[in-house]
Amino acid sequence: MKIKVTSVYVDDQDKALRFYTEVLGFAKKTDFSQGPFRWLTVASPEEPDGTELQLALNNNPAAKAYQQAIFQQRQPAAMFFTDDVKGDYERIKAHGAEFTMPPTDVTGSTITMLNDTCGNLIQLTQLARYSH
Numbered sequence: 001m002k003i004k005v006t007s008v009y010v011d012d013q014d015k016a017l018r019f020y021t022e023v024l025g026f027a028k029k030t031d032f033s034q035g036p037f038r039w040l041t042v043a044s045p046e047e048p049d050g051t052e053l054q055l056a057l058n059n060n061p062a063a064k065a066y067q068q069a070i071f072q073q074r075q076p077a078a079m080f081f082t083d084d085v086k087g088d089y090e091r092i093k094a095h096g097a098e099f100t101m102p103p104t105d106v107t108g109s110t111i112t113m114l115n116d117t118c119g120n121l122i123q124l125t126q127l128a129r130y131s132h
Contacts, residue, residue, distance in 0.1 A: 003051055004051060004052065005041065005051065005052045005053075005054055006051060006052075006053060006054070006078075007053070007054040007055075007056045008053060008054070008055065008056065008077045008078050008116075008120055009056050009057070009058035009063045009064070009066070009067040009077070009119065009120070010055050010056065010057065010058060010116070010118035010119060010120070011057075011058055011064075011067075011118050011119045012118055013038055013040050013055055013057055015117060015118055016040075016055040016116070016118040017031075017040060017042070017055060019116055019117050019118060020042045020053070020055065020116070021042060022095065023092060023095040023096065023097050024080075024092060024122075025045065025091075026042040026043060026044060026045070026053070027042060027043055027044075027045045027048065028040075028041075028042055029041040029042055029043040029048075029052050030052070038057065039054070040054065040055045040056075041053060041054045041055070042055065053078065055118075058119065067119050067120065068119070070120075070121075071119060071120060071121060074100070074113075074121065075121065076113060076120075076121045076122055076123035077116075077120035077121060077122065078120070078122050078123070079122075079123045079124075079125055080122065080123070080124055080125070081124075081125050081126070081127065082124055082125070082126050083126060084126065085103050085110045085111070085112055085124050085125065085126035086103050086110070086126075088112075088124055089102070089103050089112050089124070092114065092124075097114050097115070098114060098115045098117075099112060099113065099114045099115075100113045100114065100115060100121060101113040108127065108128050109125050109126060109127045109128055110125070110126045110128075111123055111124065111125050111126075112124045
């Protein structure tokens with residue numbers, strides 16, 4: 001078994017696509033619509049055939065309630081791993097992203113948290129074994 005796609009709810013798919021590609025640096029993988037439904041995914045340019053992240057519209061009341069509750073509890077909707085969290089922090093901040101936590105050393109890793117502008121907090125993590 002493999003994990004091929006995972007989802008994050010967003011309040012605006014066009015805005016999310018811009019953020020995840022232009023600010024974070026992911027690549028658009030799939031984008032097609034059928035009626036009111038739009039299937040939109042991005043992937044890491046480092047692993048273009050790896051796991052895809054679906055940018056799912058939160059037009060379901062349960063999805064919207066979940067997304068808002070997780071955000072209010074300051075919990076990340078997704079975690080992305082990097083081998084240079086401080087470098088990515090500076091690069092992404094230079095693109096105008098709002099960070100809610102600067103790079104912070106925690107047990108076994110360094111993490112930072114940012115607002116994706118679409119209703120989510122995103123955590124970037126650098127595991128200690130990748131530290132320079």
